[in-house]
Structure formats: C-alpha cells, structure tokens
Amino acid sequence: MANAQPTLVTKSARQSSVGAPPRRSVKSRERRRGRIGWLFIAPFALVFVVFLVAPLAYAFYLSLYTKGLATGGVPVFSGVANYIQAFTDPVFLGGVLFVAHFALVLIPVQMIISLAAALVLDAVVTRFTRFARLMIFLPYAVPAVIGALMWGFLYSPNFGPLTQLFGANAPFPLSPDNVFYGLMNVVTWQWAGYYMIIIYAALRSIDPTLYEAARIDGANAWQVAWRIKVPMVSSALVLILVFALIGTLQFFTEPSILAPVSNGSITLGFTPNIYAFNQAFQYSNVNYASALSFALGIVVFIAVYIFLFATRNRGSFLK
Amino acid sequence: MKKKALVAVLTAVALAGTLAACSSGGSSSSASSGTSPKLSNCSNKYVYPKAPEVSVWGWYPNMKLVVDNFNKLHKDVQICWNNVGQGGDEYTKVQTAITAKKGLPDVVMLEADHLATYEIQGALVDISKYGADKVKSNFSAGAWNDVSGAGGAVYAAPVDGGPLALIYRTDIFTKYGITTPPKTWAEYAADAAKVKAAGGPLFGDFGANVPALTMALQIQKGATPFAYSSASPKSIKIDLDDQTSQDVLNYWAGLVANKEVGTADQFTTDYISGVVGGKYATYVSAAWAPGYLTGAGVGKGASSGVWAVAPLPQWSTSKPVQTNWGGSAFAVTNQATDKKLAAEVALGIYADPASLKNGWENQIIFPLNQSVLKSSAFLSNKSTFFSGQTANKDVYVPAENAYKGINYSPLTVYYYAQLQAESTKINQGTETGAQAAATVQASLVKYAKSQGFTVTQ
Numbered sequence: 001m002a003n004a005q006p007t008l009v010t011k012s013a014r015q016s017s018v019g020a021p022p023r024r025s026v027k028s029r030e031r032r033r034g035r036i037g038w039l040f041i042a043p044f045a046l047v048f049v050v051f052l053v054a055p056l057a058y059a060f061y062l063s064l065y066t067k068g069l070a071t072g073g074v075p076v077f078s079g080v081a082n083y084i085q086a087f088t089d090p091v092f093l094g095g096v097l098f099v100a101h102f103a104l105v106l107i108p109v110q111m112i113i114s115l116a117a118a119l120v121l122d123a124v125v126t127r128f129t130r131f132a133r134l135m136i137f138l139p140y141a142v143p144a145v146i147g148a149l150m151w152g153f154l155y156s157p158n159f160g161p162l163t164q165l166f167g168a169n170a171p172f173p174l175s176p177d178n179v180f181y182g183l184m185n186v187v188t189w190q191w192a193g194y195y196m197i198i199i200y201a202a203l204r205s206i207d208p209t210l211y212e213a214a215r216i217d218g219a220n221a222w223q224v225a226w227r228i229k230v231p232m233v234s235s236a237l238v239l240i241l242v243f244a245l246i247g248t249l250q251f252f253t254e255p256s257i258l259a260p261v262s263n264g265s266i267t268l269g270f271t272p273n274i275y276a277f278n279q280a281f282q283y284s285n286v287n288y289a290s291a292l293s294f295a296l297g298i299v300v301f302i303a304v305y306i307f308l309f310a311t312r313n314r315g316s317f318l319k
Numbered sequence: 320m321k322k323k324a325l326v327a328v329l330t331a332v333a334l335a336g337t338l339a340a341c342s343s344g345g346s347s348s349s350a351s352s353g354t355s356p357k358l359s360n361c362s363n364k365y366v367y368p369k370a371p372e373v374s375v376w377g378w379y380p381n382m383k384l385v386v387d388n389f390n391k392l393h394k395d396v397q398i399c400w401n402n403v404g405q406g407g408d409e410y411t412k413v414q415t416a417i418t419a420k421k422g423l424p425d426v427v428m429l430e431a432d433h434l435a436t437y438e439i440q441g442a443l444v445d446i447s448k449y450g451a452d453k454v455k456s457n458f459s460a461g462a463w464n465d466v467s468g469a470g471g472a473v474y475a476a477p478v479d480g481g482p483l484a485l486i487y488r489t490d491i492f493t494k495y496g497i498t499t500p501p502k503t504w505a506e507y508a509a510d511a512a513k514v515k516a517a518g519g520p521l522f523g524d525f526g527a528n529v530p531a532l533t534m535a536l537q538i539q540k541g542a543t544p545f546a547y548s549s550a551s552p553k554s555i556k557i558d559l560d561d562q563t564s565q566d567v568l569n570y571w572a573g574l575v576a577n578k579e580v581g582t583a584d585q586f587t588t589d590y591i592s593g594v595v596g597g598k599y600a601t602y603v604s605a606a607w608a609p610g611y612l613t614g615a616g617v618g619k620g621a622s623s624g625v626w627a628v629a630p631l632p633q634w635s636t637s638k639p640v641q642t643n644w645g646g647s648a649f650a651v652t653n654q655a656t657d658k659k660l661a662a663e664v665a666l667g668i669y670a671d672p673a674s675l676k677n678g679w680e681n682q683i684i685f686p687l688n689q690s691v692l693k694s695s696a697f698l699s700n701k702s703t704f705f706s707g708q709t710a711n712k713d714v715y716v717p718a719e720n721a722y723k724g725i726n727y728s729p730l731t732v733y734y735y736a737q738l739q740a741e742s743t744k745i746n747q748g749t750e751t752g753a754q755a756a757a758t759v760q761a762s763l764v765k766y767a768k769s770q771g772f773t774v775t776q
Contacts, residue, residue: 068771069772159589263743
C-alpha cells in the first residue's frame, strides 16, 4: 500500500499540469481518488478490524478483570493483577523457558537442513531434482494435525517401528527425557521443506553471470556456495528466521495433538499457548487466559524486535 | 486526513451493517416459528415433527436408539440429539457455552463429578420440583447422593453408574499359580510380586490420566478429598494429603517402583493393544469397562474367553468399602427455553425399559435404575465378556448397593489436572506418593483461594 499511494499522487499531479483544469476541481478529484483508495482497502480493513483488532482489544479488556468460581461469576476490575500473576506463575514461565530453549535448538537445525537441501537442489541438476524437491516439500502439504497424529503412531511403544527395530528396550521419543527431540523431529519434518522452497526460490533469482564471473576468477563450487549464494539469499534466511521464531514461541498444535499419547510428558502447561488454552477452556479462567495470551504476545514482540534489530544491516526484509 | 478516516470508518460500518443484516435476518426468521426456535442439524429424525423440541447432547454408543425410543413414546415432546464428543471433549464445549452465556443445549449428559463445577456457575437447573423427586425411589441412596445438592436440590437424572471391581485374566492367573483373585490390596501386591518374580507380565496399570479412578481408590481407604455444599458455595474443605490419600499413592508408587505394574496412560490405542496382548494381568475398573473393552476390540481372537471379574480388593476385609468411577446423568441447563419440558426429557430419556435393556445387554451402561438392578433377567445374566460369569449378581450389584456416594467439589477439572500431573511424576519415579499428595493439596488450596473460596484444610 505504501508504494501505491505515491504513484497515484504523482500521476494525478502530472495530469493536472498537462490538462490544466481549474484548481478547485483538481482538489475534489484528488479527494475522490482518496476516497476510492479507502474503498479498495475497506475489505481488508474490515477483516483486519473484526478479526484482529477487535478480538485483541476485547482480550485486553478481559485481561484487566478477575472472575472467581465462588464470587458469583461477576467480573471484578483488578488492573494488572493478572499480569503480575502471569509473570510470577512458574507454569507460565516454565512454558516460556521451554519454547525459548526449543527455538534456540530447533531453528538453527531447521535452517541448516533447509539451506543444505536448497543449495544441493540448486547446484545439482538431474532428472531426480524435481522429484526430490517435491518430496522434501511434501510434509508441508500434510496438515499439521494429521502429521502429528501420524508421528504419534510412529512413536508408539507398542506397535511403532522403533519397537520392531530395538525390541523391548526401544526408546520412547515422547518420554520426559526425549520429548524435546521427539517434537523437534516432527516440527523439522513439517517445516524444513517449506523453508527449503523459500531459499530455493531466492537462489533461482540470482543472476547466473555472477557464477560465471566467480568461476573465471577460479572459485570452486564450495566457494560459489559460501561466498555468493548464501550472502545473496540472506534476506530469505532472515525471513525464515522470523517465521520460525514466531511459530516456535506460539508452539501449540503438535504438542496438543501428541499430549494424549505422551504418557503425561506433555503437561497442561507445556507451552504458553497450551497453558492459555487450558486456562480458558478447561478451568473457565477466561480472564487469566487473556492475560497469558497478552503476556506471551509481549514476549514474542520483544524477541522478534531484538532479532530484527540485531540483523538490521543484513537482508532487505522489513527495511 | 480526518475526512479520509471518516470515510473509512463509514465504509467499514456500512459493510458491517450488511453483514449484521444477514445474520439478524437469519435468526429472526427462525425465532418466528414459536416459543422455542426450530432446531436444525439433529442427528435423529422426529417421530412427531409438530411437537415442541428439546435439544440434547450425549455420547452413549446406543444413543440413537435411546432417542428414537423416547420420541416414539412422547407425542408432546421430541428430542433433537447431537453427540459433540465424549467426556472431556464435551465438557470443553459445555464450559465455553456457559462462559459465552449461549450455545448450551436444553439437556446435557454429564458425569456426576462435573455437576458441582457447572452448578456453582449457575448453569444447571434444580429439577426436584419438575418431577425428579417422584423417581428418587428408583435409585440407590449413593447414586441419588451423587446428583443431589443442598436442601433437596437435584441437578441431574442418573442413568449409568460405575461401581469398581477387579477384572483379571484367567490364563495369566492359572499360569502363575494364583488360584483365587486377591481379596485385599495386600494380597494384590503379593500376587503382583509373585508374577514379577516368575518373569510374568505386569500385574496392573497405574494410569496417570485416570485421576478419577485414583481418587475413587483413595476414597475407598477413607479419604474425603473435599467437603463442599451448595448451601454455602463460598466455603470448601480440602483434604488431599491426609494419611489415607498418601497411603494409596504410596501403595501404587511402590508397585510402580518394583516394576510390578505398568505406567501407561489408559484409554489409548497403546494401552488397549497391551491389554489385548496379555501385557497386564488385571484391570481395576468400573462396571462399564467390559462394554468399553469389547468396543475397543478386547475379548476377541487371542484375548477371548480369558476374562473374569472379582470384587474390588479391600484394605480391610472386616470393613469392606465400595467405590465408584464415572457413570453419567442428564442435567437441565439454565439456557433451556422451557425448563419443565427439558426436565421431562432429562427424567424420561434412557429410563424406558427397552432402552435400558439394550444398554445393559450390550454392556454399554451399568444401569442405576432399581427396576433393572432387581430384575431377575439382569441378575441372572451370564456375561459374554466374562465367559458366562454372572458378573452382575456376583460382583457389580452388591458393589452398587453398598456404595454411599461421593461429595464432589466444583474444582473437579483443576483437581484432576493436578492429580494427573503428580501421578505422572510418581510414574517417572521423581516423586513419592506422599510428596505428590502434598503438592496437589498445596496447589488446590492456592487455586481455591484465587477463585474466591474460604478454604479450610
């Protein structure tokens, strides 16, 4: 939108100088154009307000009140009490710590895998390239819920493939010690293909003459990859990082689907989002759940801001 | 700039107006059909389409037949039934509808342990004045206790109960020389050790995800987890770490530590495949379990003809105590359009002889209605699952008749979640039973206070 408006103005300015109509009518025409512009964004604005701004405002309003089972269900204004409770709640803080730890380990692994796959697919051209690309991307086409259910069966200690391989002493990937890696595997499987496609698309848009020049200068394939390709796709990498960071901090779908088969490893406060969901829909603490969601929003905002600030000189994303 | 904003707002309002017009048009047309809005999306067909309708949520496997039976017998009212999920799935929807103050059906199927939770939020209607008192004599005192509040209030019509018993595998018992099923928990532990020493399978399972069962077993030893009355809904007594509660958790923690019982969550495909495959010698469960197991594929093929049932082991044979897990009832919600009519449905559904017979013959329910419990057909019935054993007469009916009822609290959902979390820690070996009991007590007291209760311990 920011790009569209200046062109509109310059165009009308040029027209006015050419046609030279009275000043007044130019102004009214401009105003009419402005109005039409608003009309164009109205569908988006409406959806944006109804489904994002209004719920956010309502959730914030709810988060300022407290309602107890024994207080007759009448909400009482309590200011920031819910937020104080949230930031001193060991379950919530434990959940935040978990997703932060998870992001720290998961995101580099995911990025290395997707970058490696994209570089290989970009460099090697055989008749299997297309097929391989599709296969790596395929897990992303499987809905997250179905993917998680499927992994639940694969992880099963009674009839999963691990039991057939290792017998009675097969490791259970969702046991308290392994659940971190069990979930990491599911998420990487699901998203690496998608990130690979983003990087691959960025790689395809690099001008091939650069490679030619590099080769004339005596660069080998490794050097081309490290010195040219990776720096050239760094903006795509930053984009992926932001996606992955937000997605991981809001981790919800996979652990909530796998919770019933995790034998208790995935608790009701496993991640902040699961905790907020359970507060609202299990314990009827809608007010506290709203505060938790906002508190998580603050954490995500700070994390993403710090990250973008730290990488502001790299890729062109968000500049 | 100001004008632009104004135009934008006006456009948005105009668009929103058209949307609102659509939705209000829809609801006004349905409201014009009479006092109660015409219901759609029922899972059943009406027998008398012109009669007033009552909406019902329920999850019994034979619910369609039960609803059809009711509709055939009632010219003055028809049920519109939907199954919105079993247990927890339904409760999530019920709780959301209570919070939203709309979306509840007129009549809802609930387990007895959830009644107080919804009653304290004002979501349930006292049906004692709508004819519930007239059917009181059809039920045992314990069953009636579970659905009653203070001052003779009744919040649901009971249908199905869950007296506990010990289900066991005769093949495993024979193989490891256990001639009589354990009568006490001490014998149970001794037999478990015996099977383990002989290299046999696990003797049972301490599932962390069935906290209601754990609570029932604590109550059997004499625990009173909660004292709560709807007469004084702001005060509650919480006693979750008394000696008996600790003892029961320690007992299971000990069996778990010796690897004599399993630690698998129950009601999962994994657990059932273990039950079918002979991984567990016993299953401590309620009277509805044979039906559930049959539905899950147990008792067929390799695991057919190996099941038997014995009374629940006791802590003291001289003072036997019977306890209960689950079972369900129909409650009238405060969102019901016609409460009297809804009460008629709640009291009449699953109360006709044909439905009850279908329910118990297929082992879908353990009926609480005395007309069934005392009938000779029910008592002399030879259970297919238990290879012809007269399980009703020998085990379940005596257990039900001796059951005194449980005082449930409005904190059930939170309590179960905490007990489950701590039981998981017991199973992982990171906590003793006594530590688990103390943690649950502390978190429940804290939670109750945050909800505005006056707590005594």
